[in-house]
Amino acid sequence: MIEVSALKKKYKEATVLDIPALSIPKSECFGLVGNNGAGKTTFFRIILDLVRATEGHVFIDGEDVGQSENWKSKVGAFLDEHMLLSYLTPDEYFDALRKIYRLSKEDLSLHLERFRDLFNDEILGKKKYIRDLSKGNLKKVGIAAAMFGNPEAVLLDEPFENLDPSSQVRLKKLILQEKELNLVTFLISSHDLNHVMEICDRIVLLEKGVIIKDLQEKSSMAGELYAYFNVT
């Protein structure tokens, strides 16, 4: 699904990201962990072609993200609130997305139906602009927007942050369900080790822009991650 080759991002002399090769197969749940400033968000931004890579390429289904744009309809993402139109209400925002993705009203209500639990009646039908929502609710809107139009891959930056415990559980359920039913590939960065270990098949550990661990064995993940982050 996603192929990375010889990817480098430099700001002047400092290299902030250096990934020689990485391959993420379809319907994998890919977890990205690392300390602050490890380059997680930068990596996501480069995958989405929001920031130019200094060297190397990212391919989505064989398409170079910097060269064409067809991949955009296959990939959904929510990194931060700048990806939303904060001056709209959530309903209006979803409707605007519906027009951009050329979906019917039925498609939209089917889509939003999946988020009924997560939204917990706090998002839809309210006369509140997105900019006035709490951080948790803002995140929920972003996640629902990222999964718009049945994407094949979804990138989420810190999806569990700011969510209340029951929403965190609901989100996990939703992600697993999407993965099972629609074979969606998830790329998730998080600081919450328990959540990522629970849902991800594979966890990559970034340190100063370099992949230092690529854990694929569920059984040994916990030990290695706890050892690295010094938590017990």
Place this chain on the structure above:
Amino acid sequence: MIRTFVHLEFLKRSRSTSFARSLAIGVFLGFMALLLLCYLLLIGIGMKYIIEKVFSPESTAIFLNSYLVYFFLVEVIYRYFVQQLPVFSLESFLHLPIPKSGIIHYLLISSFISPLTIVPLLLFGPFAYLEIMPNYGGLASVVWLGSVLLTSWSIHWFMLWFKQRFEDSFIVIVVIFGVILFGSGSSYFGWFDIGAFFEPVFTFALEHAVPVVLLAVVAVCSYFLCFAFYRQNAYLEDIGDEDPYHTGAASLGFLSKFGMPGEMANLEWKLILRHKKSRTYLTLCLFFLLYGLIFYINPAYTSDEGFSYLFIFVGMFISGIFMLQYGQLFLSWNSASFDFFLHQRRGLEALVKGKYLLFAGISVICFLLSIPYAYFGWDILWIHLATFLFNMGITIHLVIFLALWKPKPMDLNKGAIFNYEGIGIAQFLMIIPMFAAPYAVFLPVAYFMGDYEGLIALGVVGLIGMIAYPKLSAISVQRVHNNKYEISSSFRQEL
């Protein structure tokens, strides 16, 4: 797609926290624009008769053709300052399956819907109809008008590209100033007549359709030059130029002698150097230092006795441009970190006083740099001194007082590309009362007592303002204090 964009843009405008203010300004500006366009139309209609009466050349059309190039030079300059790209939140759309080229086309074409686009039509349309049509035929008038319009529209695209490409670099100042000197100086000093040089192009359009075709090609090319540039740079980060000011930004050590306000001025100085937007204002200072040349060497303004009253205006600009420009967005510069100042003990007071310090310091530097203008006459030095004192004592307080009227948030960290937040005609509105002020002092005194007494009055009023600094600055600090909750909440909301 376009309909969606237009609809979203409308919602964004109408739901902005500053909608009421934007609307009031919009109505006022719209009215002013309409008035100006009407004047232009009147000039356009009268142009034929004015040229015939005043200059009585052999052929009115050819006479006008030889001066058209000056119109286009002026157009380059006013487009540079007034023309803007609509603010568009690129990052909300980049990750969606919309072709980037579609976004850029929308952006560029919406920049074209502007009163500036029809200025040449209003000015030269009536002329084409009244003068060229009877003498050269209907086709010729269409071709001629088409050539003029296409030239103007090519300038539109070219300036959009130019402004963004060389934004904030020294080249812009050099080129724009070169254009001014070139336009005003070349025929004044009699080097050569650029008007006569370009005249055949438009005269040719009276007889043949070739120029209009060529100019259409130029207009299309300039559109695509612009398009290609914006398309390539439609990223969240800036264009990959290195930022020489980033690490090298020296702190102004001497400022720390002024205590907490000094520290704040120091912080502000770093803020200025490290953001493209604020640096532009600083370079504007340099540019306006040269501004005097346009007036002081112009024979229309120099006379044997006394001086032109217009020079006061020039003097105000030379030492006051930084506080006028930068000061208009007074607190907006700190909108991202306003809570930080709010959180500090006596932080707001230090912030406001720090800005006073910075404005005063830069004003002093500008004044010192302008001393060589004395070459054009001692009068100019006295004018500069009087306006400098007036700026330090009165303008500074006026700017800050007016700027505290509902400050708007502004995102400095946004990439400078596509970001024209806060820059536009609107901020020029505030200049009106500020320029009325020195004349309100100067004119009555000059009328009853004499020009030099008028200057002395300006200086004295300025000095009084400087002596009253503690009282006057306290008013501004108090105003920030009283509105601090409103200001900080409005800053948080839109960022």
